[in-house]
Amino acid sequence: MASGHKRRGGGVSKQWWIVIGVFVAALAIGIIVQSSRSKSENAHVVAPKHALGPNGSEIEGATSAPVTVQEYADFQCPSCKAFHDSMSSTVDKLVKDGKIRFAYTYFPFIGEESVRSAAAAVCAGDQRKFFPYSNILYTEQRSENSGFLTSDQLVAFGKDAGITGSAFDTFEKCVRANTYDGFVRRSAENGSKRGIHQTPTLLVTGPSAKTFELGDQQLASSVAFEQAVADVAAGKT
């Protein structure tokens, strides 16, 4: 048998052809199978019923504000909670003073509970309660993908956020039907295409622009954050 193989002289090159064949076939199969499984690729995107800011974000503050602070975040991300806990009063103050417009952009990437909670927050946004709702999601944050964020839980948070009456019924239906599942998945996909690869990421734009990521003191210090906003407003880079 061995001599037969060697006589034909095809042993080694035949092995290479096997590997190349497997490589190409696996590549093709992978692309076909995974494109059919990709949830963002096949997402049924329903446009939210309320007005959105840049990149499908939830906005607060006057459009006349000279600086826009856009945050990419995931409700399950501990660092997003840390940013929220330490900086939301500063953000609120700057919004009230007309210095910034704040835009929250959905970037659910940690797991299915990230997608579910983000989709529920869009439902809350339809009832003009996105920001109170997101406060509750951060306050009640548990460990990632713990199973805590069920539909029942997300519906209950709606009451806590002050959604009542027929608005609550609409909200509940919206959450239970996973209405905005596709919308938030697509939002994460678009964020990734814009070069976002961690949360929280803050894009501060105005006359100039700055980007802040985890580890930057602007995410933890009010002084540094306000300085960054002032710098961007002044066109400093």
Add this chain to the structure above:
Amino acid sequence: MLSTVARLALAVVWAWAGLAKIADPDVATRAVRAYEIFPEVLVKPIAWGLPFVELGLAALLLIGLACRPAAWVSAILFVSFIAMIGSAWARGLSIDCGCFGGGGVTSTGDAVRYAQETVRDLVFLGLAVFVAVGPSSYVSVDQRMTS
């Protein structure tokens, strides 16, 4: 004997890496994109094709068919991975390598362990080169075909 163990270990590495990347195609896409190396048109073919290529290599190494070429291809892949991690590191990107799943996205600062990832891939590279040039291994299809 040693080469049989190395071959099977390499098969396990590929099977593990491949399976971990298959679970969520969107996570895989983000992981590849996070390196900021490939043009957008290549991101999804790589993210979706690579795990199946890894499983293909695992299968070849497991049954011992075309082991040496499969090990060479493995070595080339590991060299590419090390280069990509090094490139991300050098450019100061803060990403997770996505080697065994994970979306290339970090939510905690200490999640970036470029050095560990590089050392790990160097060990795998050594394993692959050993299978490629080392002694023939037992219990393989190649062996049955040539003995």
